[in-house]
Amino acid sequence: MVxxxxxxxxxxxxxxxxMEADCSDIKTLLQIISKEFGVEVKDVKQFxxxxxxxxxxxxxxxxxxLSDGDKIMLLSPASGG
Amino acid sequence: MIYKNPELKNKTALVVGCGGLGGYVIEELSRAGIGKLILLDGDSFSQSNMNRQLLADFDTLGKMKAEVYAKRLKKTSVANVKFFNQFLTKDNANLIEETDIVLDCVDNLSTREFMSIECKKRGKILVSAAVEGEQGQALICFPEEDSFERLFSKAVETPHDTISYAVATVASIQSALAIKAMCGIAEEFRNKIVLIDLESMMVKILEL
Structure with missing residues (x-):
């Protein structure tokens, strides 16, 4: 679990x-996130x-x-001032 | 110790955007002893600013932000202050030539991108910051690096909503980075982003 x-x-x-995800590489993680939030993988790849x-x-x-216990951060910059 | 550094009184900073971030940055740079400030904003205060902008109050509603801050600085600081009730455009980008550092305190990507290009053209350091919700980030963009592009190429426009303490915290980190850059002690922050998350009470420095 990551x-x-x-x-x-x-x-x-x-x-x-x-969130937590059961996967062993970033590509699979992006697919899980894409499915979870109903967005396209290319949108997740933006981060x-x-x-x-x-x-x-x-x-x-x-x-x-990825290995069990890995901590992944997905970041898109804030843009407000 | 940086707070005793005499370098600052010989330095000039251009603050682009005198709203949420800009208000605190102006306050902090001036009180830290910077020699000169140039303030740039074409906007006036409105009621919706009052939840987070330092000088937005019932007396300043409708007044031009850059001008209001310049007036305040006469009472709180010996810094030399110039202000322009204008947004940053190609017609006034030459103001960047007059400065040692530029602080990006605006609220839209297109102005940020333009500012980054103009700073690189002129070999000026840009300290960019932004806030969203209870989070934000700040980074020093040296003109010879592509930190700005590496971060903001990943930007997704979302409706802006934030809270007073997030703005103040992110602005304070932006001021700290700017002062370190002006005093020549910011090398450890090259190609890095300072990430602030007040939902989790976390500050993290990550390599871009």
């Missing part, structure tokens, strides 16, 4: 702060994604593997 937290506009868009506070750009992007 733990997902939403930040910024992602939290506003999904109206949810966090910055961190695994244990490391940007997936520095890992294997959408192919990044």
């Amino acid at each position: 733990y997902v937290k939403f930040f910024g506009s992602a939290r506003v868009k999904f109206e949810k702060k966090e 910055l994604v961190y695994v244990n506070e490391v940007n997936i750009n520095k890992l294997k992007m959408w192919r990044t593997k």
Whole structure:
């Protein structure tokens, strides 16, 4: 099980702060989130994604593997002033 | 110690947006001892601002924000202050030339993007911040880096709604980053974002 937290506009868009998911890679996680919130995967791919506070750009992007207990952050920047 | 740093009195900051974030940033930079402030906002105070904008009150409704802040600074600060009742456009972007740092306190993506481009063109540091709900983020955008693009290319426009303490907290972190950048001690924040979540009472620094 991995733990997902939403930040910024992602939290506003999904109206949810966090969730758990049973998956072993980021690609599958995005599909789970897409189904959970009724959005397209490409919309979820818009967010910055961190695994244990490391940007997936520095890992294997959408192919990044996940382990039990991993903490994932999905972030879309706030834009209000 | 940064609060004893004499550098600030020789520095100029351009604050773009004198609303929620901008109001607190202006207050904090001026009280920290900055030498000069240039304030830019084409908006006036309205009743809906009163839940979070520092100088929005029953006496200032309908008055121009930049002008109201400039007037207040005469009573609270020895900083040299210029104000313009204007939004940032290509016609006044040259104001960036006069400044050491630009603070992005606006509320829309297109102005933020324009500001980022104009700062890079002129080799100026931009400290960008934004708030949504009980959360927000702040980051230093050095002109030679693409931090702004890496963050805001992921932006999703949502209706803005927030609360007073979130605005004040995010603005304070923005002010802190700006002052560190002006004093040349912000290297550890290069390519990083400071994430603030007051729902969970969390502040986190992440690499972009």
